[in-house]
Amino acid sequence: MTTYEKLTRPSRFTDPATWGAFGSQWHSGEQKTLQCCSVRQETHDVKTFTFQCADFSALSFEPGQFITLSLVINGQAIARCYTLSSSPTRPFAFSITVKRVPGGVVSNWLHDQLKPGDNLKASGPAGSFTPVGHPAAKLLYLCAGSGVTPLMSMTRAACDMVANLDIVFVHSARTPADIIFHGELTRMQADMPGLRVIDICEGLGDASHWQQPMGRLDLPLLSQHVPDFKEREIFTCGPQGYMEAVKALLREAAFDFAHYHQESFDIAVLNEEPLIEQAAPLDQQSVFTVTLARSGKTFSMPGHQTVLSAAKKAGAIVPSSCSQGVCGTCKTALLEGTVDMNHNGGIRQREIDKGLRLLCCSKPTSNLVIDR
Template sequence: MSARRPNRFDAMNLVERMFDPAPQAEDRLSSAGTWECGGTLWASNEQQTLTCCRVVDETHDVKSFEFQIGDGTPVRFEPGQFMTVSANVQGQSVERCYTISSPPTRPYLLSITVKRVPGGTMSNWLHENMKPGNQLRAYGPSGSFTPASGRAAKSLYLSAGSGVTPLMSMTRASIDLGLDRDIVFVHSARTPADIVFRKELQRLVELSGGLRTFFVCEGLGDEEDWSGPTGRLSLQLLSEWVPDYAEREVFTCGPAGYMSAVRELLREGGHDPARYHQESFDIAAGAAPEPAAPENDTAHETFTVKLSRSSKTFTTRASETVLSAARKAGVPIPSSCSQGICGTCKTKVLEGTVDMKHNGGIRDREVQKGFRLLCCSRPTSDLVLEL
């Protein structure tokens, strides 16, 4: 990397501007999808080595893994963003997206908080193998689920399970900066023992008069003296806790079923959908099936794809995505969600054209600069890619 190193004050000023209800003219996004504020950045399509510094047991099946990047340089990202980690598991290369749970106000340490999922390839590998001193490869921060997507004077954070992680990064950042923002944080869990960051959230409430937290659990588990509500979040419960929820900018993250239920709950309560933001992919999920190709007369037309840096070439049909064709040809291209969401496969198209149908993983200004998501791009001509 070149140019000057970003410093702590740059990061703090950046995050403070992100939480400001009035957008600042100097905020801008780079072509790689990272936030520029006068310093060197870790691009979302650039892979680096992380070294584990500490492992923290958050609950019986959730651990936080703290990392230092490369030679210890600070990392710039937006609270709520994720990164894609890569590991060799039983001889197979596995990549997964995990939200960064640490705040950008602590730029020398990155953490991901991972729930051990039954049958989950990466989550089980991390829980069993990642120890201080061990290394992990990762791609730079990406994603648009951040405070910048909905600046407001008052916020409502709604999370379930490990969906607490991006909202925790936002909360930690706000309190680190002493912003004393009006945040109501409502978290749903299976039992009280499954509430991730429970003690820390209680401590953060003591540090900030603007933060309020509420928990609802489906059952008691082993904590029979639990005094909070049991069951699931309802409009009645939300109205009791947050009477002004309709006036708040809402950020939601959790399992797909939970987020769907929350959207319906808020719609029923009259909340403006324009002020609703959610993390749009399952953090613990693996690669999704390739999006269906549209039927047309040119579906079987064949094109050539050349990689400018390695000079490798492969062929692809008009009916398949560039990423799928690359995999069949044995050409390694960074990828994770395969749904046009995470942005890991973002690549610049130097020559040629594609038909791209994405789901939010790339910004308009990146498209204007020639970048495309290969997982959801089908060729309409021969291509030359910046790879």
């Protein structure tokens, strides 16, 4: 059993029997009311928001997973995914770390409006970007910008459990002032013998002294500072361009990608930019009827579209966020009919067996009746 797998087994952290005085366990897929406990400024454009469940439930999650916030901003209901930056070993208070995105509706609202004592709704954890199930004693974490958050959760968990792991944590940032969690990672490195932190900055900014690497991560730099990188399990998170560059340098090094893992979608982009579906040629379209069981509303849709897209065009209110089959926000019971669903971990097999489907990645193959 790996160190991380122990996080999901009953223990003094996760045994529900120990929670009687506090409340129940918050499982994946459930929606809870959260209360903001604190707001901490990490850098000039990054804040950490710490929450607790209003009913004192403990959040059961794997390091690297995310929750989905359900917000109402200017009268509009909006759902957004945010990675948990805290450790699952501390399940009663958990955090997200958010970078302000210029023009971003949700990130700016969180930075400007959310304060301690405020309540909001959130759906339970999801996501497959986690070291649980990947046994390895030697790990390499590669991240850029706010992509540090899932890897910080993994590192905090390892530190809390006094794990006997060899972790190299490589964080790329614009300047030293943009390095998120710099102080905490420096302290953790001093306390955890198996942790080595390497910060790479493109420029100095206002810093007068900088002893760590300058520039961008490339194969020569990685080979110099982590010469055994090909022997490590690699986890990567950051902007899409950064992750593509990492994959390119690893391909150049003939790295075995069976030991490579990356966040399956760019949360920062999807949080602020809707995806656009490509229309199929008219002669390739099949048309199906969709009935919303609760409202009785019926609409027609072509078979090349997702049910979520068609439902929203028809005026149905369906919570959604990632549009990639990852977050689970649009999970809905399919009462009649069949769909072709291609998800990315946002739904469990037992939920599928019960008739649930993710509307964002489901295309109809017959007429449908859904629980909306």
